[in-house]
Amino acid sequence: MDLTISADFFQRLLDLESRIESQNVEWYVENFENKVIDYWAVERPGRLKRSPETGSPIREESTVSEFLDKTGVLDLFRNRDSVGLKSVQSAVINPWGFVGFQFGEPLLMDLQYYRPVMETVVVDGERLVVPSYYASSLPETTWRDGTTSCLYQNESTGRWQVGTDVNRWQGTFTGRDGVNSFEDLRRYDCQTAILRRSLRHSVNILNKYFGKNGQDLWTAGEDYPTPASLLGACHLCGPFGVVAYLESGQLRSDEAGTSISTYLKAFADVTIASHDVFAA
Template sequence: MNRFRPRRTRHRKHRRAAAAWLLGAALVAGAIGYPPPAGADELDRSQPSKSYDEFIDAVWAYESDIDPSEQSYYNDNWDNPVESYPEVEYPGRVIRDDNGDPVEATGLTIEEFFKIIGIGHLYSPADPSPDWRLIQSNVINYLGFVGFQFQESDLVDLGYYEFETTTEMQITYPIHYVDVPNSHWAHGVREFVAYPPIVDRSTIVRDVVVFADDFFTGKNGINNYADFTTPDKHILVIKDHFENKYQGIVSGLSARGKTLQDYLDTEVYWNQLDPPVNPPPGGRTNDVKITLSGLLAGAHLRGAEGVVSLLVDHKNPSDENGTYILQYVQDYAGYDTPFGNRTSLEIKRRRLLRPDLAVIGNG
Protein backbone atom coordinates (compact mmCIF):
# COMPACT_ATOMS: atom_id res chain seq x y z
CA MET A 1 0.00 0.00 0.00
CA ASN A 2 1.26 3.44 -0.84
CA ARG A 3 2.07 5.53 2.17
CA PHE A 4 1.75 9.29 2.65
CA ARG A 5 4.57 10.67 4.75
CA PRO A 6 3.71 14.22 5.81
CA ARG A 7 6.61 16.14 7.30
CA ARG A 8 7.23 19.28 9.22
CA THR A 9 9.15 21.74 7.11
CA ARG A 10 12.34 22.29 9.10
CA HIS A 11 15.36 21.02 7.18
CA ARG A 12 15.97 17.39 8.11
CA LYS A 13 19.17 15.45 8.32
CA HIS A 14 19.39 12.57 5.86
CA ARG A 15 20.52 9.36 7.44
CA ARG A 16 22.83 7.91 4.86
CA ALA A 17 24.19 4.37 4.95
CA ALA A 18 26.92 3.40 2.47
CA ALA A 19 28.04 -0.22 2.07
CA ALA A 20 31.60 -0.99 3.13
CA TRP A 21 33.00 -3.56 0.70
CA LEU A 22 36.35 -3.97 2.39
CA LEU A 23 34.74 -4.52 5.77
CA GLY A 24 32.53 -7.28 4.41
CA ALA A 25 35.45 -8.85 2.60
CA ALA A 26 37.49 -8.78 5.77
CA LEU A 27 34.78 -10.52 7.76
CA VAL A 28 34.27 -13.22 5.16
CA ALA A 29 37.98 -13.71 4.54
CA GLY A 30 38.62 -14.14 8.22
CA ALA A 31 35.81 -16.67 8.48
CA ILE A 32 37.25 -18.90 5.71
CA GLY A 33 40.91 -18.51 6.57
CA TYR A 34 42.12 -16.12 3.90
CA PRO A 35 43.91 -12.84 4.61
CA PRO A 36 41.68 -9.75 4.30
CA PRO A 37 42.40 -7.09 1.69
CA ALA A 38 44.80 -4.31 2.57
CA GLY A 39 43.14 -1.62 4.65
CA ALA A 40 40.30 -3.86 5.79
CA ASP A 41 41.43 -3.88 9.42
CA GLU A 42 41.17 -0.11 9.55
CA LEU A 43 37.70 -0.19 8.01
CA ASP A 44 36.71 -2.99 10.37
CA ARG A 45 37.37 -0.69 13.30
CA SER A 46 35.72 2.38 11.78
CA GLN A 47 32.70 0.75 10.07
CA PRO A 48 31.00 -1.63 12.52
CA SER A 49 28.04 -3.69 11.39
CA LYS A 50 24.73 -1.87 11.79
CA SER A 51 22.11 -3.92 13.58
CA TYR A 52 18.44 -4.45 12.82
CA ASP A 53 17.54 -2.53 15.98
CA GLU A 54 19.61 0.40 14.70
CA PHE A 55 17.72 0.18 11.42
CA ILE A 56 14.39 0.37 13.22
CA ASP A 57 15.62 3.26 15.37
CA ALA A 58 16.80 5.22 12.32
CA VAL A 59 13.56 4.79 10.39
CA TRP A 60 11.48 5.44 13.51
CA ALA A 61 13.26 8.71 14.26
CA TYR A 62 12.53 9.94 10.76
CA GLU A 63 8.97 8.66 10.58
CA SER A 64 7.91 10.00 13.96
CA ASP A 65 9.78 13.29 13.51
CA ILE A 66 11.26 12.69 16.96
CA ASP A 67 15.01 12.13 16.91
CA PRO A 68 16.80 11.60 20.25
CA SER A 69 19.97 13.09 18.75
CA GLU A 70 18.12 16.42 18.42
CA GLN A 71 17.37 16.78 22.14
CA SER A 72 19.52 19.89 22.43
CA TYR A 73 17.65 21.43 19.50
CA TYR A 74 14.32 20.72 21.20
CA ASN A 75 15.49 22.22 24.48
CA ASP A 76 17.13 25.28 22.92
CA ASN A 77 14.01 26.08 20.91
CA TRP A 78 11.34 25.10 23.40
CA ASP A 79 10.07 28.69 23.37
CA ASN A 80 11.43 29.80 19.99
CA PRO A 81 9.30 30.00 16.80
CA VAL A 82 11.22 27.54 14.59
CA GLU A 83 8.67 25.06 13.21
CA SER A 84 5.96 24.93 10.56
CA TYR A 85 3.27 22.26 10.57
CA PRO A 86 -0.37 21.85 9.52
CA GLU A 87 -2.93 23.18 11.96
CA VAL A 88 -5.07 20.68 13.86
CA GLU A 89 -8.27 20.82 15.89
CA TYR A 90 -6.61 18.23 18.12
CA PRO A 91 -3.78 15.74 17.46
CA GLY A 92 -4.67 13.77 14.35
CA ARG A 93 -7.49 16.02 13.13
CA VAL A 94 -6.15 18.32 10.42
CA ILE A 95 -7.73 21.68 9.63
CA ARG A 96 -8.32 22.12 5.88
CA ASP A 97 -9.07 25.12 3.69
CA ASP A 98 -11.96 25.29 1.21
CA ASN A 99 -9.87 23.42 -1.36
CA GLY A 100 -9.25 20.54 1.03
CA ASP A 101 -5.59 21.39 1.57
CA PRO A 102 -4.14 21.43 5.10
CA VAL A 103 -3.79 24.88 6.62
CA GLU A 104 -0.16 25.54 7.50
CA ALA A 105 0.81 26.94 10.89
CA THR A 106 4.11 28.81 10.99
CA GLY A 107 6.27 30.17 13.77
CA LEU A 108 5.59 27.26 16.12
CA THR A 109 7.76 26.74 19.17
CA ILE A 110 8.90 23.21 19.93
CA GLU A 111 6.47 23.14 22.84
CA GLU A 112 3.60 24.04 20.49
CA PHE A 113 4.76 21.53 17.87
CA PHE A 114 4.94 18.73 20.43
CA LYS A 115 1.41 19.52 21.60
CA ILE A 116 0.14 19.43 18.01
CA ILE A 117 1.54 15.91 17.50
CA GLY A 118 0.20 14.67 20.82
CA ILE A 119 3.35 14.35 22.91
CA GLY A 120 3.47 17.63 24.82
CA HIS A 121 2.71 15.83 28.08
CA LEU A 122 5.53 13.31 27.53
CA TYR A 123 8.47 15.67 27.11
CA SER A 124 10.06 18.27 29.35
CA PRO A 125 13.29 20.20 28.74
CA ALA A 126 14.02 19.69 32.43
CA ASP A 127 14.22 15.91 31.97
CA PRO A 128 17.77 14.88 30.98
CA SER A 129 16.68 11.36 29.96
CA PRO A 130 13.30 11.35 28.20
CA ASP A 131 11.63 8.03 27.39
CA TRP A 132 12.20 8.40 23.67
CA ARG A 133 10.46 5.23 22.60
CA LEU A 134 7.38 6.11 24.62
CA ILE A 135 7.39 9.53 22.98
CA GLN A 136 7.90 8.12 19.47
CA SER A 137 5.19 5.49 19.99
CA ASN A 138 2.65 8.19 20.87
CA VAL A 139 3.29 10.67 18.05
CA ILE A 140 0.11 11.42 16.09
CA ASN A 141 0.66 13.34 12.87
CA TYR A 142 -1.91 15.74 11.49
CA LEU A 143 -3.61 12.97 9.47
CA GLY A 144 -3.83 10.62 12.45
CA PHE A 145 -0.91 8.32 11.59
CA VAL A 146 0.47 6.95 14.86
CA GLY A 147 3.95 6.17 16.16
CA PHE A 148 5.88 4.50 13.35
CA GLN A 149 3.31 6.24 11.15
CA PHE A 150 0.82 3.40 11.06
CA GLN A 151 -2.66 3.71 9.63
CA GLU A 152 -5.64 1.37 10.10
CA SER A 153 -4.89 -0.71 6.99
CA ASP A 154 -1.37 -1.47 8.24
CA LEU A 155 -2.70 -3.04 11.42
CA VAL A 156 -5.48 -4.85 9.53
CA ASP A 157 -2.88 -6.41 7.22
CA LEU A 158 -0.97 -7.63 10.28
CA GLY A 159 -4.00 -8.95 12.17
CA TYR A 160 -3.94 -6.40 14.99
CA TYR A 161 -7.03 -4.47 13.96
CA GLU A 162 -10.33 -4.79 12.11
CA PHE A 163 -11.89 -2.04 10.06
CA GLU A 164 -14.87 -0.24 11.48
CA THR A 165 -17.85 -1.02 9.24
CA THR A 166 -21.33 0.22 8.49
CA THR A 167 -24.14 -1.48 6.56
CA GLU A 168 -26.37 0.44 4.20
CA MET A 169 -28.87 -1.09 1.76
CA GLN A 170 -27.52 -4.54 2.69
CA ILE A 171 -24.00 -3.52 1.68
CA THR A 172 -21.28 -3.54 4.34
CA TYR A 173 -18.66 -0.83 3.94
CA PRO A 174 -15.33 -0.71 5.78
CA ILE A 175 -14.50 2.77 7.06
CA HIS A 176 -10.90 3.97 7.09
CA TYR A 177 -8.35 6.43 5.75
CA VAL A 178 -7.22 6.16 2.13
CA ASP A 179 -4.67 8.40 0.44
CA VAL A 180 -6.66 10.34 -2.17
CA PRO A 181 -6.21 13.82 -3.68
CA ASN A 182 -6.98 16.66 -1.28
CA SER A 183 -9.69 17.93 -3.62
CA HIS A 184 -11.93 15.19 -2.22
CA TRP A 185 -11.95 17.10 1.07
CA ALA A 186 -12.95 20.48 -0.36
CA HIS A 187 -15.75 22.45 1.32
CA GLY A 188 -15.59 20.54 4.57
CA VAL A 189 -16.07 16.98 3.28
CA ARG A 190 -14.61 14.47 5.74
CA GLU A 191 -15.71 11.14 4.26
CA PHE A 192 -17.12 9.77 1.03
CA VAL A 193 -17.91 6.42 -0.57
CA ALA A 194 -15.11 5.23 -2.87
CA TYR A 195 -15.28 2.41 -5.38
CA PRO A 196 -12.71 0.37 -7.32
CA PRO A 197 -10.17 1.13 -8.71
CA ILE A 198 -9.58 3.79 -6.03
CA VAL A 199 -10.00 1.04 -3.43
CA ASP A 200 -10.15 -2.76 -3.59
CA ARG A 201 -13.79 -2.80 -2.48
CA SER A 202 -16.49 -0.22 -1.86
CA THR A 203 -15.26 1.77 1.13
CA ILE A 204 -16.24 4.79 3.16
CA VAL A 205 -13.03 6.80 3.00
CA ARG A 206 -12.12 9.10 5.87
CA ASP A 207 -9.79 12.05 5.52
CA VAL A 208 -7.83 11.05 8.64
CA VAL A 209 -6.76 7.87 10.41
CA VAL A 210 -8.91 6.89 13.40
CA PHE A 211 -8.06 4.05 15.80
CA ALA A 212 -10.86 2.93 18.13
CA ASP A 213 -10.43 0.51 21.04
CA ASP A 214 -13.32 -1.74 19.95
CA PHE A 215 -11.56 -2.82 16.77
CA PHE A 216 -8.24 -4.09 18.15
CA THR A 217 -8.07 -7.89 17.90
CA GLY A 218 -5.93 -8.66 20.95
CA LYS A 219 -3.04 -10.09 18.94
CA ASN A 220 0.16 -10.15 21.02
CA GLY A 221 -1.77 -8.61 23.90
CA ILE A 222 -2.67 -5.44 22.01
CA ASN A 223 -6.28 -4.98 23.04
CA ASN A 224 -6.69 -1.23 22.69
CA TYR A 225 -5.03 2.01 21.63
CA ALA A 226 -3.15 2.34 24.93
CA ASP A 227 -1.56 -1.08 24.38
CA PHE A 228 -0.69 -0.16 20.80
CA THR A 229 1.22 2.94 21.90
CA THR A 230 3.18 1.10 24.60
CA PRO A 231 6.78 0.92 23.32
CA ASP A 232 7.29 -2.84 23.72
CA LYS A 233 4.01 -3.56 21.92
CA HIS A 234 4.65 -0.96 19.24
CA ILE A 235 8.00 -2.56 18.45
CA LEU A 236 6.27 -5.93 18.01
CA VAL A 237 4.02 -4.33 15.42
CA ILE A 238 7.00 -2.70 13.69
CA LYS A 239 8.83 -6.02 13.39
CA ASP A 240 5.70 -7.77 12.13
CA HIS A 241 5.29 -4.92 9.67
CA PHE A 242 8.75 -5.42 8.18
CA GLU A 243 8.32 -9.19 8.03
CA ASN A 244 5.10 -8.60 6.12
CA LYS A 245 6.89 -6.24 3.74
CA TYR A 246 9.70 -8.75 3.22
CA GLN A 247 7.24 -11.52 2.35
CA GLY A 248 5.40 -9.13 0.04
CA ILE A 249 8.61 -8.27 -1.80
CA VAL A 250 9.55 -11.94 -2.19
CA SER A 251 6.10 -12.98 -3.42
CA GLY A 252 5.80 -9.95 -5.67
CA LEU A 253 9.14 -10.67 -7.32
CA SER A 254 8.24 -14.35 -7.66
CA ALA A 255 5.07 -13.39 -9.51
CA ARG A 256 7.30 -11.54 -11.99
CA GLY A 257 9.69 -14.49 -12.32
CA LYS A 258 12.38 -12.81 -10.21
CA THR A 259 14.12 -13.30 -6.86
CA LEU A 260 15.87 -11.01 -4.41
CA GLN A 261 19.21 -12.52 -5.47
CA ASP A 262 18.65 -11.01 -8.89
CA TYR A 263 18.91 -7.53 -7.38
CA LEU A 264 20.77 -7.49 -4.07
CA ASP A 265 24.18 -5.81 -4.38
CA THR A 266 23.33 -4.38 -7.79
CA GLU A 267 23.14 -0.65 -8.41
CA VAL A 268 20.47 1.64 -9.76
CA TYR A 269 20.86 5.27 -10.76
CA TRP A 270 18.65 8.23 -10.02
CA ASN A 271 18.98 9.59 -13.56
CA GLN A 272 18.07 6.27 -15.22
CA LEU A 273 14.75 5.57 -13.49
CA ASP A 274 11.20 6.66 -14.28
CA PRO A 275 11.03 9.54 -13.66
CA PRO A 276 14.72 10.41 -14.03
CA VAL A 277 15.92 12.67 -11.22
CA ASN A 278 19.08 14.71 -11.76
CA PRO A 279 20.58 15.82 -9.51
CA PRO A 280 19.32 13.47 -6.78
CA PRO A 281 17.58 15.22 -3.87
CA GLY A 282 19.47 16.34 -0.80
CA GLY A 283 22.94 15.95 -2.27
CA ARG A 284 22.65 12.17 -2.55
CA THR A 285 24.92 10.28 -4.93
CA ASN A 286 23.51 9.19 -8.27
CA ASP A 287 24.38 5.53 -7.74
CA VAL A 288 22.36 3.54 -5.19
CA LYS A 289 23.37 0.11 -3.92
CA ILE A 290 20.43 -2.26 -3.48
CA THR A 291 20.41 -3.81 -0.01
CA LEU A 292 17.70 -5.64 1.86
CA SER A 293 17.33 -3.05 4.61
CA GLY A 294 16.96 -0.32 2.00
CA LEU A 295 14.25 -2.31 0.23
CA LEU A 296 12.38 -2.85 3.50
CA ALA A 297 12.46 0.88 4.16
CA GLY A 298 11.22 1.55 0.64
CA ALA A 299 8.37 -0.91 1.19
CA HIS A 300 7.43 0.97 4.34
CA LEU A 301 7.03 4.12 2.25
CA ARG A 302 5.42 2.78 -0.93
CA GLY A 303 4.46 -0.81 -0.19
CA ALA A 304 6.05 -4.06 -1.31
CA GLU A 305 4.50 -3.50 -4.72
CA GLY A 306 6.39 -0.21 -4.96
CA VAL A 307 9.69 -2.01 -4.35
CA VAL A 308 8.86 -4.65 -6.97
CA SER A 309 8.03 -1.90 -9.45
CA LEU A 310 11.33 -0.15 -8.66
CA LEU A 311 13.38 -3.30 -9.21
CA VAL A 312 11.57 -4.80 -12.18
CA ASP A 313 10.05 -1.80 -13.95
CA HIS A 314 12.61 0.84 -12.91
CA LYS A 315 9.86 3.06 -11.48
CA ASN A 316 10.73 5.62 -8.82
CA PRO A 317 7.44 7.17 -7.68
CA SER A 318 7.17 9.85 -5.04
CA ASP A 319 4.44 10.42 -2.50
CA GLU A 320 2.47 13.65 -2.10
CA ASN A 321 5.29 15.03 0.00
CA GLY A 322 7.73 14.57 -2.87
CA THR A 323 9.60 11.71 -1.18
CA TYR A 324 10.86 9.16 -3.72
CA ILE A 325 10.99 5.49 -2.85
CA LEU A 326 14.67 5.51 -3.86
CA GLN A 327 15.40 7.99 -1.06
CA TYR A 328 14.44 5.37 1.52
CA VAL A 329 16.25 2.61 -0.38
CA GLN A 330 19.40 4.74 -0.36
CA ASP A 331 19.19 6.30 3.10
CA TYR A 332 18.57 3.03 4.96
CA ALA A 333 20.94 0.76 3.05
CA GLY A 334 23.41 -1.59 4.68
CA TYR A 335 21.76 -2.54 7.96
CA ASP A 336 21.45 -6.12 9.17
CA THR A 337 18.00 -7.70 8.94
CA PRO A 338 16.61 -11.03 10.18
CA PHE A 339 15.73 -12.01 6.60
CA GLY A 340 19.10 -13.03 5.21
CA ASN A 341 21.14 -9.86 5.75
CA ARG A 342 23.81 -9.27 3.11
CA THR A 343 23.32 -12.55 1.24
CA SER A 344 24.23 -11.39 -2.25
CA LEU A 345 27.11 -9.36 -0.88
CA GLU A 346 28.51 -12.46 0.78
CA ILE A 347 28.13 -14.48 -2.41
CA LYS A 348 30.08 -11.89 -4.40
CA ARG A 349 32.79 -11.53 -1.75
CA ARG A 350 33.31 -15.25 -1.36
CA ARG A 351 33.52 -15.73 -5.09
CA LEU A 352 36.00 -12.88 -5.30
CA LEU A 353 38.16 -14.37 -2.56
CA ARG A 354 37.70 -18.01 -3.56
CA PRO A 355 36.31 -18.45 -7.09
CA ASP A 356 36.27 -22.22 -6.57
CA LEU A 357 33.80 -21.98 -3.67
CA ALA A 358 30.18 -22.80 -4.39
CA VAL A 359 27.99 -20.61 -2.24
CA ILE A 360 24.25 -20.91 -1.81
CA GLY A 361 22.37 -17.97 -0.26
CA ASN A 362 18.84 -17.63 1.02
CA GLY A 363 17.96 -13.98 0.27
Protein backbone atom coordinates in the same frame (compact mmCIF):
# COMPACT_ATOMS: atom_id res chain seq x y z
CA MET B 1 9.99 -17.76 15.01
CA ASP B 2 11.03 -14.46 16.59
CA LEU B 3 12.15 -11.39 14.70
CA THR B 4 14.90 -9.09 15.86
CA ILE B 5 15.65 -5.77 14.22
CA SER B 6 19.01 -4.11 13.84
CA ALA B 7 19.04 -1.35 16.44
CA ASP B 8 20.52 1.03 13.90
CA PHE B 9 17.80 0.28 11.34
CA PHE B 10 15.10 0.41 13.99
CA GLN B 11 16.23 3.73 15.48
CA ARG B 12 16.75 5.34 12.09
CA LEU B 13 13.21 4.41 11.11
CA LEU B 14 11.73 5.60 14.40
CA ASP B 15 13.56 8.93 14.13
CA LEU B 16 12.29 9.51 10.60
CA GLU B 17 8.70 8.48 11.26
CA SER B 18 8.26 10.32 14.56
CA ARG B 19 10.18 13.40 13.36
CA ILE B 20 11.97 13.39 16.71
CA GLU B 21 15.69 12.79 16.16
CA SER B 22 17.19 10.75 18.96
CA GLN B 23 20.69 12.13 18.36
CA ASN B 24 19.57 15.74 18.43
CA VAL B 25 17.32 16.05 21.49
CA GLU B 26 19.10 19.17 22.73
CA TRP B 27 18.02 21.01 19.57
CA TYR B 28 14.39 20.40 20.52
CA VAL B 29 15.06 21.67 24.04
CA GLU B 30 16.90 24.77 22.83
CA ASN B 31 14.14 25.64 20.34
CA PHE B 32 11.22 24.74 22.57
CA GLU B 33 9.53 28.12 22.06
CA ASN B 34 11.08 29.04 18.70
CA LYS B 35 9.20 28.66 15.43
CA VAL B 36 11.66 26.35 13.71
CA ILE B 37 9.46 23.51 12.41
CA ASP B 38 7.44 23.65 9.20
CA TYR B 39 4.52 21.40 10.06
CA TRP B 40 0.79 21.05 9.48
CA ALA B 41 -2.10 22.79 11.21
CA VAL B 42 -4.26 20.47 13.29
CA GLU B 43 -7.44 20.71 15.32
CA ARG B 44 -6.01 18.06 17.64
CA PRO B 45 -3.51 15.20 17.28
CA GLY B 46 -4.58 13.09 14.29
CA ARG B 47 -7.07 15.65 12.94
CA LEU B 48 -5.40 17.92 10.38
CA LYS B 49 -6.87 21.15 9.05
CA ARG B 50 -7.58 21.35 5.31
CA SER B 51 -8.16 24.17 2.90
CA PRO B 52 -11.92 24.39 2.22
CA GLU B 53 -11.16 25.43 -1.36
CA THR B 54 -8.78 22.62 -2.33
CA GLY B 55 -8.96 19.99 0.42
CA SER B 56 -5.18 20.21 0.80
CA PRO B 57 -3.57 20.11 4.26
CA ILE B 58 -2.64 23.53 5.66
CA ARG B 59 0.99 24.07 6.67
CA GLU B 60 2.31 26.51 9.26
CA GLU B 61 5.44 27.32 11.20
CA SER B 62 5.46 25.78 14.67
CA THR B 63 7.58 25.96 17.78
CA VAL B 64 8.96 22.71 19.12
CA SER B 65 6.42 22.78 21.95
CA GLU B 66 3.60 23.35 19.45
CA PHE B 67 4.85 20.45 17.30
CA LEU B 68 4.96 18.14 20.33
CA ASP B 69 1.46 19.25 21.34
CA LYS B 70 0.15 18.72 17.80
CA THR B 71 1.49 15.16 17.83
CA GLY B 72 0.14 14.35 21.28
CA VAL B 73 3.45 13.87 23.09
CA LEU B 74 4.16 17.20 24.80
CA ASP B 75 3.79 15.81 28.33
CA LEU B 76 5.68 12.65 27.44
CA PHE B 77 8.58 14.67 26.03
CA ARG B 78 8.76 16.69 29.23
CA ASN B 79 9.03 13.36 31.10
CA ARG B 80 11.38 11.72 28.58
CA ASP B 81 14.08 11.08 31.18
CA SER B 82 11.70 8.85 33.13
CA VAL B 83 9.69 7.23 30.31
CA GLY B 84 12.48 7.03 27.71
CA LEU B 85 12.67 8.80 24.35
CA LYS B 86 11.49 5.73 22.42
CA SER B 87 8.26 5.81 24.40
CA VAL B 88 7.81 9.42 23.29
CA GLN B 89 8.54 8.61 19.64
CA SER B 90 6.25 5.56 19.63
CA ALA B 91 3.31 7.64 20.90
CA VAL B 92 3.49 10.32 18.18
CA ILE B 93 0.21 10.81 16.28
CA ASN B 94 0.71 12.61 12.99
CA PRO B 95 -1.93 14.91 11.39
CA TRP B 96 -3.40 12.01 9.38
CA GLY B 97 -3.77 9.86 12.50
CA PHE B 98 -0.82 7.57 11.80
CA VAL B 99 0.87 6.43 15.02
CA GLY B 100 4.47 5.89 16.14
CA PHE B 101 6.22 4.22 13.23
CA GLN B 102 3.26 5.80 11.41
CA PHE B 103 1.05 2.75 11.35
CA GLY B 104 -2.44 3.31 9.95
CA GLU B 105 -5.73 1.47 9.82
CA PRO B 106 -5.27 -0.29 6.43
CA LEU B 107 -1.94 -1.92 7.36
CA LEU B 108 -3.20 -3.01 10.77
CA MET B 109 -6.24 -4.53 9.07
CA ASP B 110 -3.96 -6.46 6.70
CA LEU B 111 -1.84 -7.67 9.62
CA GLN B 112 -4.95 -8.66 11.63
CA TYR B 113 -4.49 -6.20 14.48
CA TYR B 114 -7.57 -4.11 13.73
CA ARG B 115 -11.16 -4.37 12.51
CA PRO B 116 -12.75 -1.22 11.08
CA VAL B 117 -16.04 0.20 12.30
CA MET B 118 -19.00 -0.73 10.07
CA GLU B 119 -21.57 1.76 8.77
CA THR B 120 -24.97 1.30 7.15
CA VAL B 121 -25.31 3.08 3.80
CA VAL B 122 -27.71 3.06 0.86
CA VAL B 123 -26.40 2.31 -2.64
CA ASP B 124 -28.87 2.36 -5.54
CA GLY B 125 -31.72 1.89 -3.09
CA GLU B 126 -30.07 -1.07 -1.35
CA ARG B 127 -28.98 -0.93 2.30
CA LEU B 128 -25.42 -2.11 2.77
CA VAL B 129 -23.19 -2.47 5.82
CA VAL B 130 -19.70 -1.37 4.79
CA PRO B 131 -16.37 -0.77 6.53
CA SER B 132 -15.22 2.76 7.32
CA TYR B 133 -11.50 3.51 7.42
CA TYR B 134 -8.76 5.77 6.06
CA ALA B 135 -8.68 6.04 2.25
CA SER B 136 -5.29 7.22 1.01
CA SER B 137 -6.22 6.61 -2.63
CA LEU B 138 -8.86 9.34 -2.79
CA PRO B 139 -7.68 12.69 -4.22
CA GLU B 140 -7.32 15.67 -1.89
CA THR B 141 -10.14 17.44 -3.71
CA THR B 142 -12.48 14.87 -2.13
CA TRP B 143 -12.02 16.72 1.15
CA ARG B 144 -13.05 20.22 0.01
CA ASP B 145 -15.68 22.21 1.91
CA GLY B 146 -15.05 20.37 5.16
CA THR B 147 -15.83 16.88 3.84
CA THR B 148 -14.17 14.23 6.02
CA SER B 149 -15.77 11.00 4.79
CA CYS B 150 -16.97 9.69 1.45
CA LEU B 151 -18.79 6.58 0.24
CA TYR B 152 -16.89 5.09 -2.70
CA GLN B 153 -16.19 1.83 -4.49
CA ASN B 154 -12.70 0.54 -3.80
CA GLU B 155 -10.99 -0.07 -7.15
CA SER B 156 -8.79 -2.88 -5.86
CA THR B 157 -11.59 -4.88 -4.21
CA GLY B 158 -14.66 -3.67 -6.10
CA ARG B 159 -16.44 -3.27 -2.78
CA TRP B 160 -18.14 -0.23 -1.33
CA GLN B 161 -16.63 1.43 1.71
CA VAL B 162 -16.72 4.70 3.59
CA GLY B 163 -13.36 6.38 3.12
CA THR B 164 -12.16 8.86 5.73
CA ASP B 165 -9.59 11.61 5.28
CA VAL B 166 -7.64 10.59 8.40
CA ASN B 167 -7.22 7.43 10.46
CA ARG B 168 -10.04 7.73 12.99
CA TRP B 169 -9.41 4.49 14.90
CA GLN B 170 -13.10 4.00 15.66
CA GLY B 171 -12.98 0.26 15.07
CA THR B 172 -11.81 -2.50 17.40
CA PHE B 173 -8.40 -4.03 18.05
CA THR B 174 -8.09 -7.79 17.89
CA GLY B 175 -5.65 -8.18 20.80
CA ARG B 176 -2.90 -9.59 18.61
CA ASP B 177 0.51 -9.21 20.28
CA GLY B 178 -1.20 -7.45 23.19
CA VAL B 179 -2.62 -4.58 21.11
CA ASN B 180 -6.08 -4.25 22.62
CA SER B 181 -6.68 -0.51 22.35
CA PHE B 182 -5.51 2.71 20.76
CA GLU B 183 -3.44 3.46 23.86
CA ASP B 184 -1.76 0.05 23.50
CA LEU B 185 -0.98 0.98 19.90
CA ARG B 186 1.04 3.95 21.17
CA ARG B 187 3.24 1.75 23.37
CA TYR B 188 6.81 1.03 22.33
CA ASP B 189 6.55 -2.74 22.79
CA CYS B 190 3.34 -2.95 20.76
CA GLN B 191 4.79 -0.76 18.03
CA THR B 192 7.82 -3.03 17.68
CA ALA B 193 5.63 -6.13 17.57
CA ILE B 194 3.68 -4.63 14.67
CA LEU B 195 6.89 -3.62 12.92
CA ARG B 196 8.13 -7.20 13.17
CA ARG B 197 5.11 -8.53 11.32
CA SER B 198 5.19 -5.68 8.81
CA LEU B 199 8.84 -6.39 7.95
CA ARG B 200 8.13 -10.08 7.51
CA HIS B 201 5.33 -9.18 5.12
CA SER B 202 7.63 -6.88 3.12
CA VAL B 203 10.46 -9.42 2.96
CA ASN B 204 8.10 -12.10 1.64
CA ILE B 205 6.82 -9.86 -1.15
CA LEU B 206 10.29 -8.65 -2.14
CA ASN B 207 11.57 -12.24 -2.17
CA LYS B 208 8.81 -13.16 -4.62
CA TYR B 209 9.97 -10.36 -6.91
CA PHE B 210 13.66 -11.29 -6.72
CA GLY B 211 12.80 -14.99 -6.88
CA LYS B 212 11.92 -14.60 -10.55
CA ASN B 213 15.67 -14.38 -11.16
CA GLY B 214 16.65 -17.00 -8.63
CA GLN B 215 17.60 -14.40 -6.02
CA ASP B 216 16.17 -12.98 -2.83
CA LEU B 217 16.37 -9.69 -0.97
CA TRP B 218 19.73 -10.59 0.53
CA THR B 219 21.45 -11.89 -2.63
CA ALA B 220 20.15 -9.42 -5.23
CA GLY B 221 23.53 -7.71 -5.40
CA GLU B 222 24.93 -4.27 -6.15
CA ASP B 223 22.57 -3.59 -9.05
CA TYR B 224 19.84 -2.94 -6.49
CA PRO B 225 19.51 -0.74 -3.40
CA THR B 226 20.65 -2.36 -0.15
CA PRO B 227 18.26 -4.58 1.84
CA ALA B 228 17.99 -1.87 4.51
CA SER B 229 17.14 0.75 1.88
CA LEU B 230 14.47 -1.46 0.35
CA LEU B 231 12.92 -2.34 3.71
CA GLY B 232 12.94 1.31 4.77
CA ALA B 233 11.24 2.24 1.49
CA CYS B 234 8.69 -0.56 2.01
CA HIS B 235 7.75 1.01 5.30
CA LEU B 236 7.14 4.35 3.60
CA CYS B 237 5.23 3.29 0.48
CA GLY B 238 4.48 -0.40 1.00
CA PRO B 239 6.25 -3.40 -0.58
CA PHE B 240 4.22 -3.17 -3.78
CA GLY B 241 5.30 0.45 -4.13
CA VAL B 242 8.91 -0.73 -3.91
CA VAL B 243 8.27 -3.45 -6.49
CA ALA B 244 6.82 -0.79 -8.80
CA TYR B 245 10.02 1.21 -8.31
CA LEU B 246 12.21 -1.79 -9.08
CA GLU B 247 10.19 -2.67 -12.18
CA SER B 248 9.74 0.76 -13.73
CA GLY B 249 11.44 3.39 -11.59
CA GLN B 250 8.09 4.70 -10.33
CA LEU B 251 8.68 7.04 -7.40
CA ARG B 252 5.76 6.99 -4.99
CA SER B 253 5.33 9.36 -2.06
CA ASP B 254 3.40 9.26 1.19
CA GLU B 255 0.75 11.72 2.40
CA ALA B 256 3.40 14.14 3.65
CA GLY B 257 5.09 14.24 0.24
CA THR B 258 8.11 12.16 1.26
CA SER B 259 9.40 10.29 -1.79
CA ILE B 260 10.53 6.68 -1.83
CA SER B 261 13.92 7.96 -3.04
CA THR B 262 14.36 9.80 0.28
CA TYR B 263 14.08 6.57 2.25
CA LEU B 264 16.28 4.64 -0.16
CA LYS B 265 19.01 7.18 0.56
CA ALA B 266 18.28 7.44 4.29
CA PHE B 267 19.05 3.74 4.88
CA ALA B 268 21.92 3.35 2.40
CA ASP B 269 24.50 3.33 5.22
CA VAL B 270 22.55 0.94 7.44
CA THR B 271 23.40 -2.75 7.46
CA ILE B 272 20.69 -5.35 7.95
CA ALA B 273 21.06 -9.06 7.14
CA SER B 274 18.64 -11.94 6.95
CA HIS B 275 19.55 -13.12 10.45
CA ASP B 276 18.70 -9.62 11.74
CA VAL B 277 15.19 -10.08 10.39
CA PHE B 278 14.41 -13.75 10.92
CA ALA B 279 16.08 -15.09 14.05
CA ALA B 280 15.86 -18.69 15.12
